[in-house]
Amino acid sequence: MDILRQNAALQFEEELENLKKQDTGAVPTGWQMSPLSVVTYLMGGTLKNKFEVTPKYIGNRRLMEIAVATLTTDRALLLYGIPGTGKSWVSEHLTAAITGDPSLLIQGTAGTGEEAIRYGWNYAKLLAEGPTEGALVETPMMRGMKQGKIVRIEELTRISADVQDTLITILSEKIMPIPELSAEVQAVKGFNVIATANNRDKGVNDLSSALKRRFNTVILPVPNTPEEEINIVQTRVASQMKALELPAELPGLEDIKRVVQIFRELRNGVTEDGRTKLKTPSSTVSTAEAISVVNSGLSLAAHFGNGKLSAHDMASGLVGAIVKDPVQDTVVWNEYLETVVKTREDWKDIYRACKEITF
Secondary structure: OOOOOOOHHHHOHHHHHHHHHHOOOOOOOOOOOOHHHHHHHHHOEEOOOOOEEOOOOOOOHHHHHHHHHHHOOOOEEEEEOOOOOOHHHHHHHHHHHHOOOOOOEEEOOOOOOHHHHOEEEOHHHHHHHOOOHHHEEEOHHHHHHHHOOEEEEEOHHHOOHHHHOOHHHHHHHOEEEEHHHOEEEEOOOOOEEEEEEOOOOOOOOOOOHHHHOOEEEEEOOOOOOHHHHHHHHHHHHHHHHHHHOOOOOOOOHHHHHHHHHHHHHHHHOEOOOOOOEOOOOOOOOOHHHHHHHHHHHHHHHHHHOOOOOOHHHHHHHHHHHHOOOOOHHHHHHHHHHHHOHHHOHHHHHHHHHHHHHOO
16 A cells, blocks of 8 residues: 555664664663664764765754753653744654654644543443543553653644643653543653644644743754755655655756745845845745745646746745735735846746736
């Protein structure tokens, strides 16, 4: 059976196995490799046997060292930043490297209830037997505590504040009380939590000060330089093209450079040369969105074009990523097209293609 998207542990199984074989560092209880090897897996490098480990995170190595060091303590880890900075990506790869099982996931939404974090009940059994262990429905959190593994919580700030606070006892005391059974689940060594959160989207719920104290926060920034962002987009696009088996050519460096430059200029509110100030759109115009624009263009080129990415293929993705508010963002985008894109001689194709679908 062809899997649409393999988890990180399966996708990079060969790299993880080589790292474990070459590992000579101290391995914490419940981990499958040393903290230094986990950072090597994230940042990439060449092992003693000449095996090449591909970088999963392109950025400041010290941030990854702090994140990994946090997970060796009794503190949980909070990856914080604007949407599209790779929080979920880093969370999954951290868990794959440390425990080999990134599947213990709780997705935070406005509708996430306490039973999604603590435990639920099989109501048919509950009515027939009453509150028994057999009627209990384990959550990823409960399994992680019992098995000594890391549990991931995505979009923690999407969860309502009263439900968030159910984590306080789990993170501070490392137990999960089950009052209905007069019992509790005690966490096995190796258990910890990685949460991701952002403060830019609508519907964000701030963490209480009591919960914040249970986390060590690592802020993942947007890429510092254009070169860094271009490298991220190139790497992720190539990886996703392979996974999706798109019958298209890899995009040229110039195509990716243009998308990244457009996103950086709109994000920063100024052109690359610093001469022209720009209005910023309501969307985050993040690196993740840039990757999506290129992937969308490649899909159009593969199935409705000649297999080679063109400005026409990228235009719809660009407009869709930037114009989220049909009133405010359309003004921002049209102004950018007329004052910046139109004036660049080698961007005429992008200008024409975008104007065709922008009103």
